[in-house]
Amino acid sequence: MSAAAEKVVEKVRDAVHGGNEIPGAPGTQAPPVDEPTDAREPLPPKPDQRGPETYSPTGQETGIPQEKVAQGGERLTTAQGARLYDTDHSLKAGPRGPVLIQDHHLREKITHFDHERIPERVVHARGAAAHGVFRGYGAAAGITKAAFLAEGVETPVFVRFSTVLGSRGSADTVRDTRGVATKFYTGEGVFDLVGNNIPVFFIQDALKFPDVIHAGKPHPDREIPQAQSAHDTFWDFVTLHTEATHHTLWNMSDRGIPRSYRMMEGFGVHTFRLVNAEGATTLVKFHWKPKLGVHSLVWEEAQITAGVDPDFHRRDLADAIEAGAFPQWELGVQTFPDTEEQMFEGIDLLDPTKIVPEELAPVRPIGLMTLNANPSNYFAETEQVAFHVGHLVPGIDVTDDPLLQGRLFSYLDTQISRLGGPNFGQLPINRTHAPVNDMLRDGMHQTAVHTGVAPYHPNSLDGGCPFLAGEETGAYIEVPVEVPAARKVRDAAASFDDHFSQPRLFWLSMSPTEREHIVAAYTFELGKCWETAIKERALKVLANIDPDLCAHVAAGLGLPAPEASLVPAVVEPSPALSQLGGDWPVEGRTIGIVTSGADDLDGVREVRRAVLDAGMVPLVIAPAGGVLDQDGDPVTVQRTFTTARSTEFDAILVAGAPAPAEEAYGARDAKADDDMAVVTAIDPRPLLMVTEAYRHGKAIGAWGEGVGALEAAGLPEGPAGVVFGTTASAVLQAVTRLLGGHRVWGRFTPAL
Ligand code: HDE
16 A cells, blocks of 8 residues: 555544544554543533523523424514514504505514425425334344344334325325335434335436436426326336336335325335444345235225325324324344345345345344324424435445435435525434534524534644544444445446346236236326327336236237237245235224114114224214214214215225205206106215225125115125124124225136
8 A cells, every 4th residue: 555545544544433532443543743632621511403592592491492482472472572462454554554664573474474385305295204112122133233223222213204206285195106214313313214115216326316206297398297107208217217117016006005104014125234243244124014014095096085085194194193093113124144246046135126025035023113193293393304314323334226325415415405504403303312512513594502612623622522433432433345446337237137027026926906906007007198109118018027917908008919028037926025815903994884863873882982992993974964862872973974985984884874865965856856766765975985985895884774775785795895784793893804804805806
């Protein structure tokens, strides 16, 4: 090594080990000048980065925590604390006169309002979040020194779920990937695990990210369609960049339309590197496994919900937490030896379009997350939270996955325009729970009042502080991995060229019903494309996944099915990828109970109580709102025939449904009346509810007069998942059993 190079190495070593912090560390030399190494008295206080103190400069305590200052007091004031006597009338020259420019309250109020909006996230703009706690099992202690993963350690977390393509006000249930971003407020600093509900990504290199997002976002001329991938530019991109085939296939599967944020898996996608106290490293992929299982909507349900309840997922998460049905996920890792080639069973661990099937590398649980509190303020918390894949703690490091490397740049950068400057880390939701003692100063929205005169290192004025940490004193030290000598190239490893073996593996792992959903999704989305050339190119891509898939979609599009251009890969299906089968907890499931208001109210009460006892949510649906009270024991109505739609319920129980009320339909002529009587004996709205629920594979039960209502709807007992009983509780028991499987899958008769 040249003398100059040796000097550089020494400098880096010094920076890492904190000068003399690690006596005797190999190669450590005394610095060339006499740097302070011990703190001198008196040590000036170094405030951490909390916001302004809760006492006023006059020393008077407000007693209100900084985060809760707004609307904390009795009297309305200006932002400066002056009390106001009127906030409805501008200051004018007489009651009918012009407004005076001296009206500070008017100007302050309007100016603040004018600046209430910040730019929405360029991707993942629509989200919902919750607070919670993570408890380590200790199972990862052998492979990582991360303290928050040690046994029994509890760490506060904040999790934001999101869709990718839509704007802030778009619907929740669109077909899209979902974000699952978790902020762990550990004692060693913030760790952000910024993942998705799909374990692979569209592209392999960050350089293509703006391109794929431009293609997925609305067309630039008319700005339509909103929150959709069913349009030409999206399909143009993903068929020209066939590395996107795997992710797109997951999008077209039921994973693209989750039933609930509570019922989604989360994936770190990239391979990460863990390091233990001895310096041994392990490659891992992170997984979140929901305790409630992984479940999805069916497509028609998702479409209806986007119209009748665009906030479906947001509401579902908040309601469940408010009701005490706290959602839980186990964090797990797949582990791989950290070899030079970073491959496992022929799968390139640095390629983010590849999974490692769980049958080859089981997911080992290492901790449990429970979400137990809703945010108090959407903007302050859910909107202002700023995640970054570079927020790491000792024991967790990144790999050279080129997508991950690009993300390390992007997440810091984006916050600066979104949150208006470099001090976003001081916002309450972003503040670390570890002590902060940085040398970052000033900038827009600086809220810390730093003292001291020497924000540089080393210094001899501020008592020498701050000193650097070393390995033993908890420094974050990047794993010193070897980087093999290579030429600078714009290229990727040859293994990145395999774009079809894993899509085929996914397709072959699906059950017939799931395959049918995939065919329907492709047929819908490609059917929405305008250009025939794009549909034809998409069919060529599908042919290389599976000829059967291609033939069915081609038939739906009315186009010839092309031949595959590649020899199909020989792959072993991974049963773990299918969502069907299994018996899951039913906590938090929503049961609609339809009553005419005049039928078995005792049964309604009984079934309501039993649903609650089972940890589920009963919603009573009656012809009109209010309280049903035939005998002094009231039943509250949560939904009416007008406000309820089947999509809100996981199962429907029918106690009875009345004939249509005349007034509900207004004046009709006599002929229409006659027609109505012929068509149905019951109100068409509950009729629609049960037929729709039937079509969507939901369990339906009836007792008493409800049996007649279901028969009138053309649902006599017998078809899969339609249960008749003599008592409400017997029917509920049967329906609850069916709910454990999420849907009555036997009702679907797939042709595939
Ligand atoms: Fe992101 N991504 N991303 N992403 N991402 C953002 O950061 C980016 C990628 C993910 O709830 C942005 O603060 C690049 C993969 C989630 O606040 C931005 C690349 C995965 C969220 C950004 C990717 C994700 C984001 C926009 C390719 C799954 C929402 C706002 C190299 C592993 C976080 C923001 C939240 C958000 C960049 C690819 C997940 C622009 C450049 C792969 C869950 O920085």
